[in-house]
Amino acid sequence: MNKPPTFWSSLWEHVEIARTLRSLRLYFDPQMCTGIWECYEVCPVGCWSRDLERGIAVLEKPEACIACGACVLQCPEEAIELR
Numbered sequence: 001m002n003k004p005p006t007f008w009s010s011l012w013e014h015v016e017i018a019r020t021l022r023s024l025r026l027y028f029d030p031q032m033c034t035g036i037w038e039c040y041e042v043c044p045v046g047c048w049s050r051d052l053e054r055g056i057a058v059l060e061k062p063e064a065c066i067a068c069g070a071c072v073l074q075c076p077e078e079a080i081e082l083r
């Protein structure tokens with residue numbers, strides 16, 4: 001049976017996850033976007049805006065991205081990647 005995590009092992013795991021997330025970057029291909037706005041709806045930090053004229057999303061504040069992956073999972077066109 002696995003031992004329960006100690007405070008230090010849990011903390012270390014979080015540090016490792018944070019390091020991995022910080023090294024990820026968001027890539028958006030506007031040519032694949034069909035303007036469904038899922039990214040705009042789910043982003044917890046408001047990175048996306050809507051270009052209603054062109055009917056596509058705009059990655060307006062990439063510097064605010066916390067790499068949570070929500071927009072990547074929700075985009076039905078696979079227009080967004082974290083790598």
Ligand code: SF4
Nearest residue numbers: 033034036037039075
């Ligand atoms: S969820 Fe995908 S297809 Fe929809 S607006 Fe965002 S990037 Fe475009």
Ligand code: SF4
Nearest residue numbers: 043065066068069071
């Ligand atoms: S990965 Fe998360 S924080 Fe970054 S743009 Fe997508 S939804 Fe927003």
